[in-house]
Amino acid sequence: MTGLTDVAMENESSSLQGGHGPRSSLQQWFRDDASEPVRRNLGLVAVLLVLYAIGAWSRPDIFLHAERLWTNELTVLTLASSVGVIAIGMTFVIISAGIDLSVGALLALASVWCSTVATQQYGVGVMVVTALLVGAIAGLVNGVLIAYGRMAPFIVTLAMMVAARGLAQKISGKTTQVVKVEDITNIAQNTLLGIPWLVLIFAAVAALAWVLLNRTTFGRRTAAIGGNREAARLAGISVRRTEVLIYVLSGLCCGIAAVMVTAQANAGSSDHGNLYELQAIAAAIIGGTVFTGGRGTIVGSVLGVLVFTSITNLFIVNNLAIEYQLIAQGVIIVAAVLIQQFRVGTLRRRKSSP
Amino acid sequence: MTAADEQPVVLRLSGIVKTFPGVRALDGVQLEVRAGEVHCLLGQNGAGKSTLIKVLAGVHRPDAGSMLWQGEEVTFATPQAATKAGISTIYQELDLVDDLTVAENVFLGHEQSTGGFVRRKQMRREAQVVLDRLGHGDLPVARVMGRLPAAAKQVVSMARALSHEARLIVMDEPSALLAHDEVANLFRVVRELTSRGIAVVYISHRLDEIREIGDRVTVLKDGRTSAVNLPARTTSTKDLVNRMTGRTIEYVFPDRTKPVSSDVAPLLEVTGLSRHGEFDDVSFTVRPGEIVGIAGLGGSGRSELLETIYGARASDAGQVRLDGTILPSGRIGFAVRCGLGLAPEERKSQALLLDDCVYRNVTLATFSRYASRGLTHASDEREAALRMSEVLALHPRGVMRPVKTLSGGNQQKVVLGRWLLDPSESDDADDADDAVASSRRRHAASGTRLLLLDEPTRGVDVGARADLYRVIRGLADDGLGVLMVSSEVPEVLGLADRVLVMREGRLLHEAAAQDLDEATVLDLVMAGSLLEGDQL
DSSP states (O other): OHHHHTTSSGGGOOOOHHHHHHOOOOOHHHHHHGGHHHHHHHHHHHHHHHHHHHHHHOOHHHHHHHHHHHHHHHHHHHHHHHHHHHHHHHHHHHHTTOOOTTTHHHHHHHHHTTTHHHHTTTTTHHHHHHHHHEEEEEHHHHHHHHHHHHOOHHHHHHHHHHHHHHHHHHHHOOOEEOOOOHHHHHHHHHHHHTTHHHHHHHHHHHHHHHHHHHHHHHHHHHHHHOOOOOHHHTTTHHHHHHHHHHHHHHHHHHHHHHHOOOOOOOOOTTTTTTTTHHHHHHHHHHHOTTSSSSOHHHHHHHHHHHHHHHHHHHHHHHOOOOHHHHHHHHHHHHHHHHHHHHHHHHHHHHOOOO | OOOOOOEEEEEEEEEEEEEEEEEEEEEEEEEEEETOOOOEEEETTSSSHHHHHHHHHSSSSOSSSEETTEEOOOOOOSHHHHHHHTTEOOOSOOOOOSSSSSHHTTTTTTTOOEEEOHHHHHHHHHHHHHHHHTTTTOOOOBBBBBOOOOOHHHHHHHHHHHHTTTSEEEEEETTTTTOHHHHHHHHHHHHHHHTOOEEEEEOOOOOOHHHHHSSEEEEEEEEEEEEEEEETTOOOOOHHHHHHHOOOOOOOOOOOSSOOOSSSOEEEEEEEETTTTEEEEEEEEOOOEEEEEOOOTTTHHHHHHHOOOOOOOOOSSSEEEEEEEEOOOOOOHHHHHTTEEEEOIIIIIIIIOTTTTTTHHHHHTHHHHHHHHHTTTTHHHHHHHHHHHHHHHOOOSSSSSSGGGHHHHHHHHHHHHTTOOGGGGGGOTTTGGGHHHHHHHHHHOOOOOEEEESSSTTOOOOHHHHHHHHHHHHHHTTOEEEEEEEEEEHHHHHEEEEEEEEEETTEEEEEEEEGGGGHHHHHHHHTHHHHTOOOO
């Protein structure tokens, strides 16, 4: 074996991007396949700028006033934080070529469970741990049924979505459970250097998730399973164990989001997290996560959530009815996927021609 | 069936040429088919059979040559045009829809309808009529296709051909998926067709079948016709085999450097390995530094055998030992840790993350060994992959491009490279402070000691093959054991030190490669007549 690996040690300086030549010009960088996710994310930043421009045009009093703009953007970020945390878990699931429809219902279940009178008397620590555990365990059930029960993720998580929402209603008796523990409400009210804790939690989860996806073996396994499940299996990757962990992670994100939503509402309710699954999936898709698996980025999903909430914000500050907002969101999802396909199409055409 | 000789010629091909980038797949092929005959096409893998039937089916348009169909010069622009003219093709992978009924499958693509409304009853009635004509009126026309056995599906395929008023039906290895008694039934249907004057072009590797059902045989070799219109029953096996062998394509095989001594302890020991319906009681050994080749046709159980040794399939009986360690059945992870590596048959669907870049494909099986505490070392991986790409002469250079942009041969090198990395020898300098992790890593990385190669040169052009052969031989010289499977007999004979011949799930023969010639192996693979003493 040594005979085969010794060669070319001194050739190491021949750049790792070899074959592309030195990436001297911006143009070359734009043509490089490896930069594709970065380019897509720059596109999303451009969309955010356009949304800002629309804001500046329709409400100059807010968007062209530094202090009010800052407050408004913090509102947007706070609004985005709980869905954002869920969208990050969803990103892992979709990259592995799965889907998790149960996230909204798991959020409701975790929020209700951690805010029962019985749990509340143990204080903030137990409440948070309860929420995280409920989310993770429900995710474990999803994962085991999918990986070892060989059921379709769509069906397993659809069943979990219905059942978890029902269980949440059973526990709460369909009443709103007001939180009397001050430390929980503080999570939504405290700020650090002027930035709300909720936003910081979102940022921390995103940063951890970025490391997890891009720098750990778990992230590599996730992408490998979504890219080619059979190839991953034949390379000796434990596909099922990884799959279980992915759904546990998604459930854990629901638990975190449940604490955030409970803090914001100052109450646990079985109605929390309604339609979050759709928003999270949409954010991941807008962010460039490929629905068939294999590719996706955390930065993209974060930007996707921001695009989504910025649109909502624009409609709110302009006092437009919610129905227009829903229509606009639908259009954005379709547009994002169309652009994605168009790009892949041009990429293929370019490759087929010598 | 001497009557067939007086039948009119329905199809006459002459001088058909078809080239693909880098390959001249058909190079002046002739074919003459008479009404009501079963005309057999014979040839080794890569001889051009598939391309020829695709020309007949209208999938490929020939670059040169003439095609006379029922006396008229024709070119088929689309498969639909060929079907309309009366030529139907039944491929090995039957193109039936499992969720539709038998009747719906018979009329798939030309549904009987009035104003857009499907006329179900009429379709069922007519499907029944067609099936009756095939002598299979007992097939339930309203039954969903997926619930029928393989043999019945084949009958439905033929019924579809008949419903198109086909005058010529091309069958590509129709018996490959059938059990023995089902083949007899297939032959009954084929005879039924020919008695109605329909011509059949029949492709099979099984000589006994060709003798039983065929009228005349055309043999292909290297994209040319090496014999036309031989009588199927009276031409000797030796004659047929000789006309298929001695291909002119120059395979450049590296020299066998040192003969492997037989006292060396075996690296891989397979004893009595069986998997129901796939292979039975297989035993052999592979020594370090030795290339063992398995010759066999698709369906002989060779790929299944390889995957079972690797742990991708669970065995029913028998044992696999690697260097004395028993490999538990169905545990890929364990096998990989013990030093087994597999380059599977279907590169694109079984081995590669096509959208991902080269280095991440090369390290797919080892990235966790480069990692410490769960964190990957991308730079180490890239450097190792880059070194590997130099060693294997990967072209183009560079490990950041998506693997789908590489040619077949280079993709195969990526798959081979995956098993040749040795993570233990990387980066000792930068984690001297991390001695524990480093030593653990070294311990885990035993490196690959036995490579299983399933059709290593499939879809690889001739020039790149020599390159791959050189690489494989180099690995064996470095002490690796190699077990490879190939349906190309010259490849097995040229590359392997020792050859195992496999047919219908059993190992028939084992010999040193020097002691075998192409004709002998081909004969064993196709007919097994050497052992059964059936000399024709």
